[in-house]
Amino acid sequence: MFDYLIVGAGFAGSVVAERLASQLNKKVLIIDKRPHIAGNAFDHYNEDGILVHRYGPHIFHTNSKEVFDYLSLFTAWRPYEHRVLASVDGQLVPMPINLDTINKLYGLSLTSFEVDDFFKSVAEEVTPVRTSEDVVVSKVGRELYEKFFRNYTRKQWGMDPSELDKSVTSRVPVRTNRDDRYFTDTYQAMPLHGFTCMFEKLLAHPNIKIMLNTDYHDILDVIPFREMIYTGPVDEYFDFKYGKLPYRSLEFKHETLDKAVHLPTAVVNFPNEHAYTRVTEFKYLTGQQHHKTSVVYEYPQAEGDPYYPVPRPENAAIYNQYKKLADATPGVHFVGRLATYKYYNMDQVVAQALTLFKKLSGQEEKIELLDGVQIRLNGNGVKLKDVGVSISKNGTH
Known part of the structure; x- marks a missing residue:
């Protein structure tokens, strides 16, 4: 008899598993459909010995000391500040848009004060701000919206920014200084030996048993347990009673190149050319020294593994119906991006999992x-x- 069956061995499931096992001495079975732990954060050494992220780049950043300190129990860190360039008008310019982006793009030499006036002069007044298009044009105007955001969003989400909730483009700031870091969080670092190694330590407790290549439906009537923690798609759990919640998926094309460096920075975005949205070179992320390098191209698509919940009001309404069912389901706890239909970063999923543990423990x-x-x-x-x-x-x- 297990105290908990945990469905999904990504961040949400693994964090709750570790806490229950180590702090409450609970017996935990954690399962996953895939042949590996670590969920979408899974990394491994490819046939050339280069550490790559199978499901695209995962860059850790957080403002939460609690989350950072918790994960630090299971990994040492490599300091890393992420930087991105965007291919626009034949040039590679910093993204998010900052002072250098504008000066390079338009051949100007504005100061921070002057670029602020520039943004104000091109911004459009939008009241109220409802969509992702509204967010951008109200900050930087129509031309920069067209150059940097519109086509990238169309590729990524399969719809125009005017059809998407404002939360999508609100994630990307606009800066009047030369700060070219993609994130400004207090803690920015990568697990020193990779994410999978961190997960192996997370799940190393003797109270935790792991089953891979396993669908939870196949063991429900075979392995006894008291409660379930579910991190998969919430609509799938309820047999799509209210219809299928839409997700965007990705196809990843990995390529190893016979040279030490390929890109000028870790990620280059391609908003207006190619079918892919961006290219990532992993050695920037990992700090690995190798005479070859490996990159991945990301092609957004409608079908495939669910990665991104699609933020539209009608989808939120469907999810709320599922949430009512979830809240009324005794002995099952829903946590994580798929189970709560939220576009969470890694640190937010960890925080959500720690909160669930506190609730389960009565703390x-x-x-x-x-x-x-x-x-x-x-x-x-x-x-x-x-x-x-x-x-x-x-x-x-």
């Missing part, structure tokens, strides 16, 4: 009060004398 519950006020419950309850509210695990009075 902490987060209660939402009116007007968005939150409190945390430790133990059996707490009294808020100032507002005349008494809250316990059994209810609110």
Whole structure:
């Protein structure tokens, strides 16, 4: 008898498995359909001995000390700040758009103050900002939107930015200085020996058993367990009762080249040419020294493994129906990008998994009060004398 069956050995499942096994002495079985652990973060040495990410580049960054400190229990780190160039008008320019991007693109020599005025002069007033197109044109205007965002988004998502929620392009900042880092998080680093090595240490506890190449349907009636933690697609769990939630997928084409360096930086985006969106050279990410190099081309597609939930209001409405079912399903806990239909970064998935563990262990519950006020419950309850509210695990009075 296992205390928990965990479906999926990516970040969400592996983090919860480790915490339950090491902190609560629970017996855990973690399974995965794929022949490996680590989910989409899986990396391995290819036939030429180069460390590559099978499912495209995974770059770790976070502002959460809790998440970084937790993962540091299972890996040493290699400091790494990610940089991206975009191929626009025959030039390679920094992305996200910054001061150097504008000066190089237009042959100008603006200062930070002047480029801010430049952005204001070309920006369009959009009220309210609803779509991904609205986000960009309200910041940098129509021309830069066309050069950098529109066609890239069309390739990536299979639809025009005007059809997508504002959250998609809101992830990409616009800068008035020369900061060419893709991320500005406090903690930016890569696992020193790779993600798979980190996952092996995460799952090394004697209370954790691993089964790969396994569909959970095949063991439900065979292996006894008390509760399930599910990290797969939520619509699939409920047999698509309310229809299939749409995802974007990717095809990866890996290539090893007989030279030490191929790209001028880790990633080059191609918004307006080619069927692929970007090319990544892994040695920038890993720091590996090798006389050859390996790159991957990413081709977005509609069918295949689910990678990106498609952020549109109608999809959110379908997910909310599934969420009601999930919340009402006893003994099953849904966590991770696919199970909660959210476009989470790796650190956000880790944080979500740690929060679930705290809930399962009874250490902490987060209660939402009116007007968005939150409190945390430790133990059996707490009294808020100032507002005349008494809250316990059994209810609110």
